[in-house]
Amino acid sequence: MKKIWAVLLLSLFLTGCVTNQEDPVFENDLKIPSPTVASTPTPSTAPTPIRIEGHIGISIPLDFMGPWEGNGNTLKGTIEKAGGTVDLRFADNNSATQEKQIEEMILEGIDVLIVAPVDGYSLSAVLKKAKEASILIIAFDRLVMGTDAIDYYVAFDNEIAGALQGQYIVDSLGLTGEDRGSYTMEVFAGAPNDNNSQLFFKGAMDVLSPYIKSGTLVIKSGQGQTEDAWKKVAMTGWETDKAKIRMDKLLKSYYTDENIDAILCPNDSLARGIVASLEAAGYGAEGKPFPILTGQDGESENIENIIEGKQSMTVIKDTKRLVDRTMIMIWQALSGDRVETNAGFNNDAIDVPSYLEIPIFVDANSY
Numbered sequence: 001m002k003k004i005w006a007v008l009l010l011s012l013f014l015t016g017c018v019t020n021q022e023d024p025v026f027e028n029d030l031k032i033p034s035p036t037v038a039s040t041p042t043p044s045t046a047p048t049p050i051r052i053e054g055h056i057g058i059s060i061p062l063d064f065m066g067p068w069e070g071n072g073n074t075l076k077g078t079i080e081k082a083g084g085t086v087d088l089r090f091a092d093n094n095s096a097t098q099e100k101q102i103e104e105m106i107l108e109g110i111d112v113l114i115v116a117p118v119d120g121y122s123l124s125a126v127l128k129k130a131k132e133a134s135i136l137i138i139a140f141d142r143l144v145m146g147t148d149a150i151d152y153y154v155a156f157d158n159e160i161a162g163a164l165q166g167q168y169i170v171d172s173l174g175l176t177g178e179d180r181g182s183y184t185m186e187v188f189a190g191a192p193n194d195n196n197s198q199l200f201f202k203g204a205m206d207v208l209s210p211y212i213k214s215g216t217l218v219i220k221s222g223q224g225q226t227e228d229a230w231k232k233v234a235m236t237g238w239e240t241d242k243a244k245i246r247m248d249k250l251l252k253s254y255y256t257d258e259n260i261d262a263i264l265c266p267n268d269s270l271a272r273g274i275v276a277s278l279e280a281a282g283y284g285a286e287g288k289p290f291p292i293l294t295g296q297d298g299e300s301e302n303i304e305n306i307i308e309g310k311q312s313m314t315v316i317k318d319t320k321r322l323v324d325r326t327m328i329m330i331w332q333a334l335s336g337d338r339v340e341t342n343a344g345f346n347n348d349a350i351d352v353p354s355y356l357e358i359p360i361f362v363d364a365n366s367y
């Protein structure tokens with residue numbers, strides 16, 4: 001662990017910060033080319049503090065796991081403090097509920113809709129209606145696919161989130177050293193209807209693939225060996241129980257006479273299921289150490305698991321940073337200013353002007 005930090009901190013000092021963020025706890029300095037990043041943004045022209053006039057609808061997929069409850073409430077509080085009024089809805093992870101809630105917000109007369117879709121592929125019809133009502137639409141954290149109604153997208157760079165996870169596995173197992181040996185690993189991906197899932201997987205697999213190809217990392221199940229095979233290891237609804245069930249099967253089928261050394265897991269809800277499965281199979285006991293296990297979101301239960309050595313790391317996406325960027329976007333768009341972007345995403349309909357923030361990770365040394 002100490003070695004990873006030494007390497008990261010050293011490279012950070014040698015090359016300087018990779019982002020324009022102001023108060024990072026830690027920065028990563030991975031040299032991962034993100035195909036989505038198009039240009040360096042110019043400094044914001046938005047005033048401080050930002051004032052926002054108008055009625056803002058916030059449509060968030062759920063409030064019972066992940067970053068969502070915090071995201072929704074922080075957005076609401078920040079907008080209200082800036083002078084706007086807010087209708088915040090959580091959709092209970094149900095796409096039909098989300099569609100209905102957005103319909104209601106349109107009728108209510110919102111000026112702006114901030115939306116993180118439950119299902120990235122099923123909001124086209126309702127967003128068309130929102131566009132017809134001249135509502136400014138900003139996709140938040142998750143991109144809405146297949147619609148030209150989205151004006152802007154604000155998120156963390158999801159490929160970098162995945163790359164942090166992949167690099168953590170490489171560094172923890174010492175795979176770049178000369179005496180690298182061979183290690184067993186299994187890989188998981190997020191929900192198939194969440195555009196982020198593929199990006200997390202790609203970011204991680206770009207780092208891990210060379211080691212898989214050379215046989216340094218061995219996926220004994222053979223499942224999800226390549227970047228395009230992510231749907232084979234995708235977990236519907238990002239559900240903890242589904243991850244436990246799959247991990248149980250993997251352990252029973254492939255790891256009865258050998259321990260598993262590493263698990264690529266895209267987020268904390270899935271990591272909790274994997275930890276439950278590992279514990280049930282006796283990991284954590286003498287001669288059966290917990291494997292390297294990645295996560296994302298920094299949920300409190302997962303931080304506990306990191307402290308106890310059951311999970312290795314989690315990617316942190318500071319809600320305040322995303323909310324502040326959303327506020328700048330709204331202000332710039334509503335005041336007719338040029339909206340700053342630093343990336344563009346094709347959502348299978350248009351290139352959506354986007355702003356990506358850079359995530360970081362924490363582990364037992366830094367939580």
Ligand code: BGC
Nearest residue numbers: 066067142194196238267297
């Ligand atoms: C978010 C992750 C989250 C996952 C499940 C993704 O779209 O980017 O932070 O863990 O959804 O809620």
